Amino acid sequence: MKASLVATGSELLRPGFRETNGDWITPRLEGEGFEVACRVVASDSTESIVEALGYARSQAPLVLLTGGIGPTRDDRTRQALALSSGRRLVRDAASEHRVRRWCATHRFPVTSAQLLQAFLPEGGRCIPNRVGSAPGIWLDMGPGALIALPGVPSEMQAMFEQLRPRLRRLSRSPVATRTMRCAGPGESRIDRRIQPLQKAFPEVEITTLAAPGEVTIQLRARGSDGRRQVEGLSTRVAERLGGDLVSARGETLENVVFRLLRARRWRLSVAESCTAGLVAARLTRVPGSSRVFWAGAVCYNDRAKTLMLSVPKSLIARHGAVSRAVALAMARGAMKAYGTELAVAVTGIAGPGGGSSRKPVGTVHWAVAFPGGETSFRRILAGDREKIRSHATCIALDCVRRVLLRRRRFGRPHS
C-alpha cells in the first residue's frame, strides 16, 4: 500500500530548518509494507493543511501527518482533518481523560486550549501519547487511513512504534528491497547495462542515484514473489556489472577498500595534489581505519611534491605537475617514504583556473604502486571545482579497490 507523508509547521519552510520526521518514518513504513508515494511540507494555516491533505490523499490511501496537534494557537491539524474528511469534531472521552491526566501529572492548569486536544473528527480513535500531552488521531478512510501524530520527534517516534501492528494489518504486503553500489561508469551507462535485465523481473522497480563517480542502484518489489524476484535480479545485475560492482549489499566504497586491505593485511599510503586530503578523509570515515591507512601526503604545491615524496624537480619541469610521470613518481615516493605495500597518487587541475588547451580543467592523472607493479591512467572530468575533486577522490579509492581485486583494466578503466 502507498503512503503519503505530510509535515506541518511554518518553521519547516524557513532557512536552516529541516523536516526530519519523514526521514525517520520512511524506512519504518517500508518495513511494514508501505511505499512512500510523496512527501509534503506545509505551513500551519488550516487552509494549507487541508490542501496538503487533499494532495496527499490523492497520492496514497494512507496519509501520515506530523505536527500541529498540540494546544497552541498555531496547532490547526484537528480542524484541517475534520474539514478534509468532511466530519465534524467531537469530544472524545478517552482523549479527554488522557489530557486531564497529563495536566494533573505535570501540574498544568486544564485550560480550554489544553482541552482542544480532546477533540477528534467523528469516527476517529485516540492514539495515546506516553511522552507528551497531545494524543494522536487515527481515522479510517476506506481501505486506508488518516493518521495525525505530534511533530516533536520523541513523541512521534514513540507513538509510531505503538502503531506498528495496526499498520502491518493495514498494508498486508511486505516489500523486498536491495541496495547495490557501483563505481566507474556513469548513470546512463549503468542504466543501459541493467535495463535489458528488467524484462525477466517485471515486478522489480529499479531506481538509480548518481554521485560523482558512483551510482547507487535500488531494487524493490512487493507481493509474495517479491523477495525471489529482487534476489534473482540482483544476481543478474551483479554479473552484468562485473568489476564495476562495488557492493551488492549497499556497502560504501571506502568500507569495501578498508575490508579488502584488512583481508590482505596491506597498508595504504596516499599522495594527493588536487584532492588535497579528500582521499584520506574519505577512507578514514571508516572507524578503525588506522589499521590500514598509514599516511597521507597532501602535496598541493609543486615544491611539496619534491620535499615530501622526492619527486624530482626536473620531472615536474619536463612533464608538468599534472602528468602520468609525476603521478607515478608520487605513488612510488609515498610507497617508499611510508613503507606501505600500496600507494595511490592523484594529481590534476580542479579549476577554475590553471587549465590549458592541452590540459583542460578537469584533467586528472592517477597512479597506484603495488607489490610487483604499478599502473596509471588519465581522465578528463566534468563539472566545477568541488565536483572534480570529489569525482577524482572516488576514482582514487576505486582504483585501489580494483588493484586489490587483481583486476588489470587500468588503461581505460571505465570503457
Add this chain to the structure above:
Amino acid sequence: MKASLVATGSELLRPGFRETNGDWITPRLEGEGFEVACRVVASDSTESIVEALGYARSQAPLVLLTGGIGPTRDDRTRQALALSSGRRLVRDAASEHRVRRWCATHRFPVTSAQLLQAFLPEGGRCIPNRVGSAPGIWLDMGPGALIALPGVPSEMQAMFEQLRPRLRRLSRSPVATRTMRCAGPGESRIDRRIQPLQKAFPEVEITTLAAPGEVTIQLRARGSDGRRQVEGLSTRVAERLGGDLVSARGETLENVVFRLLRARRWRLSVAESCTAGLVAARLTRVPGSSRVFWAGAVCYNDRAKTLMLSVPKSLIARHGAVSRAVALAMARGAMKAYGTELAVAVTGIAGPGGGSSRKPVGTVHWAVAFPGGETSFRRILAGDREKIRSHATCIALDCVRRVLLRRRRFGRPHS
C-alpha cells in the same frame, strides 16, 4: 511572492536518501524576496510530477522544480511540465546546441536520449547548464513562473545563481539581507549575545544556522527602510561578536584564512591526525590556495607522526598520541619539515572506539606554531565521528585565523 519547491526522484522517497536541494534553495529564494509556501517530494512517474505540479501551483505563483531533466529513462520532468502547463514539447535550438556541444566535449555519443534534453514546453526558455549536460527550463506562467533545474546539487546551484537577477525582477519586493559568519561559540550563546540588539531594529528578522563550530547569522528586512536597518544591525552585531566574527559579508572561514595568509605572504602547512585531510581539503576549496597552502601531513597512524613529522616515539609513549605535547610536536615538525611560516596540528579521538575515562571520545588537541611563538589548547567535542571530525576541522582553521589576527585567546578560545 510565494514559491513552491518540488523535488522529483523516487530515490528521494526511499530510506536513507534525503532531499537537500530545497534546504539550499530556501534561504536564497528568501534573499530574492520569495517566501516558501510548501515543499513537495514526488516520485518520478510523469503522473506523480504532474500532480505535484498541480498542488504546487495552487500554493504559489512561482514553482521551482528540481530533478528529472536528464537523459535517462526515469527523467520525466519535461513531459510533466508540458502536461501541467498544457503546452506541447518543441525542439529548442539553443538547448540542442548546448547538448551537442556537451557531448562533443565529453566524447559522449549524441544519442536520441541525450537529444531529449533539447525539448522544451512551447514558450519556454533554456537555462544554460555550465556544469553538466541537461539544460534547465524557465516557463513564464501568468504573474509567476515554472522553473525546472537538474537534481544534481552542483548543477542546480550554479544554474540558480545565474537566475538570481531574473528572480529578483519577478518578486519585485526587494529584500535586504546580510549573511554574517562566526566561529567559536555555539548557536545559543551567539543568540543570547545578539538578541538584545533586536529591539533597536524591529523590522529585521534574525535567523541563525549552526554547523559544527560555526554559526551563520542571516539578517533580513523588506520595505524601503530595510537596507538601512540591516546595515545598522549588522554593524552592532559585528561589534558584539568581536574576534568571533569570521566575516560580516558571508565570506567562508577558509576564504578568510586564505585572504589573511595572502596579505601577510605567509605559507601554511597542516599536520592532521583525527581530521585526516579535512583541514587541507577545506582550505583548498579556495581556488588559488596553492599560493598559501604548502603541504599537509596526514599522520593518522602513530608511526606516521614519527616518520613524517619527527615526533619522538618516546613522546607519544609518554603522553599518548592525543596530547598537548604531541600536538605541539606535530606543529613544530610540520613547520620545520615544510619550511612554512605557520603550521597547525590536530590530534584527537573521533570515536566511536578509542576513548577512555581520562580521554573520552571527542577529546581533541590543537597546536599552532608561528614566527616567534606557539600555542595549543584542548577541547572535548560532542557528537558522532563525522561531527567531531568536521568540528575539529573548523576549529583548526579558526585558530589559524585568530593567530593571523594576532589574537591571543588560545588557552580558552571560546569562552
